[in-house]
Amino acid sequence: MAPTVTTPISESSDISDFVVTKGNGVKGLSEMGPKTLPRQYIQPLEERINVNNIMTLESIPIIDMSNWDEPKVSESICDAAEKWGFFQVINNGVPIEVLENVKDATHRFFNLPAQEKRKFSKENSPSNNVRFGTSFRPEAENSLEWKDYLSLFYVSEDEATALWPRVQVKRLNLAKFSFTQQIHDA
Numbered sequence: 118m119a120p121t122v123t124t125p126i127s128e129s130s131d132i133s134d135f136v137v138t139k140g141n142g143v144k145g146l147s148e149m150g151p152k153t154l155p156r157q158y159i160q161p162l163e164e165r166i167n168v169n170n171i172m173t174l175e176s177i178p179i180i181d182m183s184n185w186d187e188p189k190v191s192e193s194i195c196d197a198a199e200k201w202g203f204f205q206v207i208n209n210g211v212p213i214e215v216l217e218n219v220k221d222a223t224h225r226f227f228n229l230p231a232q233e234k235r236k237f238s239k240e241n242s243p244s245n246n247v248r249f250g251t252s253f254r255p256e257a258e259n260s261l262e263w264k265d266y267l268s269l270f271y272v273s274e275d276e277a278t279a280l281w282p283r284v285q286v287k288r289l290n291l292a293k294f295s296f297t298q299q300i301h302d303a
Contacts, residue, residue, distance in 0.1 A: 132157060137255050140235030142265035144227055160260045177201060183208035226267055226282055237267070237282060246270045247280050 132155050135141050146155070178197035182190065197204035226234070226249075235241060237249040247269050252262045271277040 136251055140231040140238060142251050143263055144265050157261045158263050178204040180204050180206050181208050182206055244280050
């Protein structure tokens, strides 16, 4: 459901307040149906991607984790992260049901009212391990990022269950899968 605002948001400080401080995020802003992209989200020319520097490959790097302890796997991860910034992992042993549960829980989190999501912002989160936000440092960035994120850093299933926002934990069902791996330095 789109957030309701009695007056149009036009000032830079109003947008930051609505998106960041009040916890509506970019999702809340986009649900209001703006006709143009607010200027805070437009990157300066010098920070934009130069189309001449785009690598022309058929796909993003795909890393097969079926033999995760082989040195070539960690080398591939480092190479992909360095050159691309992201990669796709296949054959990681994570059951599709677990991935679907995580996606479902994430969608449900982002559909919560802003005041609920705001409880997990950098300033309000009960733990440094759980964060909801939009840009990583909105007060210091030249342009805001057109994204919302929820991060959860944990080392055990018990910790994840304890830290995941309460409204989600019953549906996440992490108990069905435990996955521990070490990727050796190349």
